[in-house]
Amino acid sequence: MQTLIEINQLNLFYGAFHALKDVSLRIPEKAITAFIGPSGCGKSTLLRTLNRMNDMIPGTRIQGEIAISGTDIYSGDVDVETLRKKVGMVFQQPNPFPKSIYDNIAYGPRLHGIRDRKQLDEIVETSLRSAVLWEEVKDYLKRSAFSLSGGQQQRLCIARALAVNPDILLMDEATSALDPISTLKIEELAQELKDRYTIVMVTHNMHQAARVSNQTVFFLNGEVVEYDETEKLFSNPTDQRTEDYISGRFG
Numbered sequence: 046m047q048t049l050i051e052i053n054q055l056n057l058f059y060g061a062f063h064a065l066k067d068v069s070l071r072i073p074e075k076a077i078t079a080f081i082g083p084s085g086c087g088k089s090t091l092l093r094t095l096n097r098m099n100d101m102i103p104g105t106r107i108q109g110e111i112a113i114s115g116t117d118i119y120s121g122d123v124d125v126e127t128l129r130k131k132v133g134m135v136f137q138q139p140n141p142f143p144k145s146i147y148d149n150i151a152y153g154p155r156l157h158g159i160r161d162r163k164q165l166d167e168i169v170e171t172s173l174r175s176a177v178l179w180e181e182v183k184d185y186l187k188r189s190a191f192s193l194s195g196g197q198q199q200r201l202c203i204a205r206a207l208a209v210n211p212d213i214l215l216m217d218e219a220t221s222a223l224d225p226i227s228t229l230k231i232e233e234l235a236q237e238l239k240d241r242y243t244i245v246m247v248t249h250n251m252h253q254a255a256r257v258s259n260q261t262v263f264f265l266n267g268e269v270v271e272y273d274e275t276e277k278l279f280s281n282p283t284d285q286r287t288e289d290y291i292s293g294r295f296g
């Protein structure tokens with residue numbers, strides 16, 4: 046598989062706290078890569094470096110390099126808004142805007158200069174279809190996004206991220222607030238989307254990582270302990286700490 050994201054010797058500090066330590070990874074395109082590990086191990090921190098969300102946290106300092114398609118995203122001439130258009134993100138809690146279903150999806154395209162109603166209509170429909178939500182909401186597009194169930198809201202947030210045509214979709218524990226049926230729908234959706242997008246997901250649910258991801262990275266105390274094809278990492282880990290974690294001895 047072709048590498049899309051290259052992380053080299055990445056160190057991240059929150060003030061004096063050393064949150065990520067010498068992280069180096071190659072993340073392939075059009076596949077699902079899962080980050081697993083106990084709470085506070087650095088997996089969400091690393092995810093948020095990929096679209097520079099950590100820039101918003103005072104006292105954050107980064108050393109090392111993250112390149113997407115060969116471009117160092119922390120170099121001075123990278124436009125952060127353009128980066129976040131290419132690297133969409135779905136959060137732990139569904140966070141629709143206090144707008145209609147239609148306007149949630151159209152928000153990003155409008156922000157990037159698309160005003161033509163016909164074009165917006167097409168983007169809204171395509172994005173909702175991609176998130177397997179169109180059939181459920183097509184007759185209610187003017188309704189508030191808050192009228193949707195939690196699982197539908199999360200799929201709406203995925204559709205909203207897809208509306209600006211990203212290359213990468215980051216999912217930060219995107220199913221942890223959902224019921225099992227909604228979780229399954231999001232997992233099935235991720236499997237469908239990986240043919241068109243590169244997906245990087247943080248999950249506290251090892252079964253989910255085993256079910257949906259192609260590669261898995263195990264983090265501990267801000268370090269990468271092991272990174273391998275998911276099936277191999279879960280069936281035959283090379284590091285005893287990985288074995289201990291996935292067998293439930295800690296975490």
